[in-house]
Amino acid sequence: MSIAKLQQADNQAIAVKLSDITYRYANTAPTLYCENWQVKTSERIFLHGDSGSGKSTILSLLSGITKPNSGSIDIGTSNLSKLSASQVDKFRACNIGIVFQQFNLIPYLSVIKNIELAVYFAKTSVNVRDSLAPMLDSVKLPTDILNKQVAQLSVGQKQRVAILRALINSPDLLLIDEPTSALDANARDGFMQMLMSMEQTRDTTMIFVSHDQSLRQYFTQHIAVSDICQWRTNSKESAC
Amino acid sequence: MLRTLAWQSLRSRKKTVVLTFLSLLVSISVLIAVEHLRAEAKESFNRSISGTDLIVGAPSGDLNLLLYSIFRMGNPTNNIRFDSYEMLGKQKNVAWTIPISLGDSHRGYRVLGTSDSYFTHFRYGEKRSLTFSNGQQFNNLFEVVLGAEVATSLAYAIGDKIVISHGIGATSFKNHDNAPFVIVGILEPTGTPVDKTVHVSLEAIEAIHLPPSKLNSIVEQQRFDLLKPTAITAALVGLDNKFATFTLQRKLNNYNDDRLMAVLPGVAMMQLWQLMGNIENLLRVIAFLVLLSSLFGLTTMLIASMNERSIEIAVLRTLGASPITIFQLIVYEAILIAILAFLSACVLVSTSLMALSDWLASTYGLFLSANIFSQEVLILGAFIFLAVVLAAIAPAIEAYKKALQAQLS
Numbered sequence: 235m236s237i238a239k240l241q242q243a244d245n246q247a248i249a250v251k252l253s254d255i256t257y258r259y260a261n262t263a264p265t266l267y268c269e270n271w272q273v274k275t276s277e278r279i280f281l282h283g284d285s286g287s288g289k290s291t292i293l294s295l296l297s298g299i300t301k302p303n304s305g306s307i308d309i310g311t312s313n314l315s316k317l318s319a320s321q322v323d324k325f326r327a328c329n330i331g332i333v334f335q336q337f338n339l340i341p342y343l344s345v346i347k348n349i350e351l352a353v354y355f356a357k358t359s360v361n362v363r364d365s366l367a368p369m370l371d372s373v374k375l376p377t378d379i380l381n382k383q384v385a386q387l388s389v390g391q392k393q394r395v396a397i398l399r400a401l402i403n404s405p406d407l408l409l410i411d412e413p414t415s416a417l418d419a420n421a422r423d424g425f426m427q428m429l430m431s432m433e434q435t436r437d438t439t440m441i442f443v444s445h446d447q448s449l450r451q452y453f454t455q456h457i458a459v460s461d462i463c464q465w466r467t468n469s470k471e472s473a474c
Numbered sequence: 475m476l477r478t479l480a481w482q483s484l485r486s487r488k489k490t491v492v493l494t495f496l497s498l499l500v501s502i503s504v505l506i507a508v509e510h511l512r513a514e515a516k517e518s519f520n521r522s523i524s525g526t527d528l529i530v531g532a533p534s535g536d537l538n539l540l541l542y543s544i545f546r547m548g549n550p551t552n553n554i555r556f557d558s559y560e561m562l563g564k565q566k567n568v569a570w571t572i573p574i575s576l577g578d579s580h581r582g583y584r585v586l587g588t589s590d591s592y593f594t595h596f597r598y599g600e601k602r603s604l605t606f607s608n609g610q611q612f613n614n615l616f617e618v619v620l621g622a623e624v625a626t627s628l629a630y631a632i633g634d635k636i637v638i639s640h641g642i643g644a645t646s647f648k649n650h651d652n653a654p655f656v657i658v659g660i661l662e663p664t665g666t667p668v669d670k671t672v673h674v675s676l677e678a679i680e681a682i683h684l685p686p687s688k689l690n691s692i693v694e695q696q697r698f699d700l701l702k703p704t705a706i707t708a709a710l711v712g713l714d715n716k717f718a719t720f721t722l723q724r725k726l727n728n729y730n731d732d733r734l735m736a737v738l739p740g741v742a743m744m745q746l747w748q749l750m751g752n753i754e755n756l757l758r759v760i761a762f763l764v765l766l767s768s769l770f771g772l773t774t775m776l777i778a779s780m781n782e783r784s785i786e787i788a789v790l791r792t793l794g795a796s797p798i799t800i801f802q803l804i805v806y807e808a809i810l811i812a813i814l815a816f817l818s819a820c821v822l823v824s825t826s827l828m829a830l831s832d833w834l835a836s837t838y839g840l841f842l843s844a845n846i847f848s849q850e851v852l853i854l855g856a857f858i859f860l861a862v863v864l865a866a867i868a869p870a871i872e873a874y875k876k877a878l879q880a881q882l883s
Contacts, residue, residue: 299791320796327794338789340479342486347478354475355794399793 249275249439255305268463283459298322327356331400335412346380480806498815501768505761525597531708533735540742543708546584553705558732567718570595572710587679609659618655619673622663677701769865776869808866
């Protein structure tokens with residue numbers, strides 16, 4: 235059952251659940267521990283923390299790109315730990331939209347091809363151009379931008395295209411990682427207002443990660459990374 | 475979509491991709507050219523003689539007899555008596571015989587003394603007979619018929635006079651100046667050594683070797699019967715019953731009145747081809763080594779691109795691409811380059827053959843078809859495809875590993 239259907243049954247259904255997660259980069263200490271954390275559907279979470287606190291690692295775990303060493307991650311009704319690698323990839327393509335600090339568009343493809351990639355991997359029958367028409371208005375991009383090469387776009391345009399790509403499959407969960415770090419104050423505020431206005435029309439659960447505390451005004455829920463996950467040094471290795 | 479992605483990815487790395495493509499293009503072209511040359515050379519050799527059941531000459535080895543009687547290569551070590559040749563024609567099951575007398579040349583081209591039966595019975599290729607592009611066969615003593623290449627390269631026309639030299643060098647110190655020949659016929663091109671041959675009658679060969687005074691007296695008295703040869707170099711024999719071939723061969727090899735050797739053209743041709751096989755294999759090995767080095771270049775290019783593509787791979791992973799998809803993408807890229815290189819190589823070799831066909835024919839006597847598409851070339855294409863996939867596996871595994879460790883910021 236998709237997260238949207240679950241929401242119909244219970245407006246406060248769980249969208250994200252971390253249970254006793256441990257994660258350690260190969261052969262290196264320390265280990266990230268996340269005991270229990272839940273996010274309800276349609277919630278917009280501002281997850282803040284200093285550099286190196288584990289913000290991006292949490293997003294990577296939530297997206298299923300990184301596998302925890304132990305514990306379980308539930309997105310909606312799906313337990314990622316119980317899915318095969320290919321099922322996780324398919325699940326991510328269909329249900330999770332991700333926007334990164336560097337936007338990470340593929341530079342040699344046109345805007346439309348970048349967005350079509352998301353549809354291709356989700357294997358949905360979305361008509362990209364039809365779906366994009368109203369979304370382009372929302373992000374104030376002209377229609378002819380679709381055929382432009384990514385390399386020809388300004389930073390602001392790339393950022394908005396990255397949002398379109400993340401939303402094209404109408405994901406249940408949107409993960410956003412420091413998207414404003416390269417922007418000045420005006421551009422940052424413009425981006426946040428645009429993002430929030432787009433989200434008003436959707437029921438997407440959003441986890442927004444940033445170290446910039448000035449952005450907390452846009453969110454009703456603020457959580458410090460240290461409140462849900464901590465890095466712990468392996469005692470045996472420390473002794474050595 | 476994956477193919478589009480692979481293609482666009484290659485386009486974004488034009489410089490390294492073009493260099494890799496060129497390297498593959500050259501190596502595949504060499505490979506196709508060698509394979510085509512080998513097949514065409516074999517075909518060209520095999521088409522040199524057709525319908526002849528036995529070649530009869532003085533004992534000197536199957537291959538030697540074949541080389542000098544058919545390919546005009548090397549020198550006959552001995553002659554056979556003319557009455558032995560006449561004996562051949564009287565044998566049971568012998569349908570026709572063609573006398574061959576060698577030893578003279580014209581500006582590097584071999585002169586062949588023969589009879590009317592040469593133009594009637596000699597066959598090449600798919601049992602094709604000789605035809606004239608101009609003129610007719612010789613009917614008089616000092617008339618000559620030229621092969622197509624001789625006429626073209628020396629710019630001869632009907633009615634021109636030529637002088638035959640003793641020996642087979644391009645430059646001779648002994649010309650039979652007393653007996654110039656008139657060109658009465660030029661043969662159509664055959665793609666065989668016939669094209670490089672100057673044909674005269676057996677009597678003419680005898681005549682040019684006579685002292686001028688004796689020759690003048692024969693000509694004045696019209697005593698051409700005195701020019702009957704006493705020996706010839708070899709004879710081609712056609713039988714009306716193929717089953718009699720071995721019997722006749724044995725009989726001729728045991729002939730007591732003259733030292734004769736009869737060989738089967740097919741068997742001698744096979745021996746010749748086995749000899750050529752070593753050169754052929756050497757060429758193949760060189761061509762494959764060139765391809766191998768290009769494939770290493772392809773692998774290096776793909777592996778080197780992995781570092782600059784780590785973000786691209788991570789982006790694809792976040793969009794839902796599996797590590798296997800990333801693996802496939804790299805293999806696709808390699809296949810795309812290989813297909814382009816293979817098709818371009820086919821076009822390059824075909825157009826080169828078309829452009830160089832006249833030059834190859836006139837300079838080296840190689841009659842190569844511009845149509846390179848044969849079963850061998852298609853098998854070669856499949857082999858290259860497989861080799862490219864194998865060459866792409868190492869970088870694809872590298873991409874797969876990167877995909878598993880993908881991290882974005």
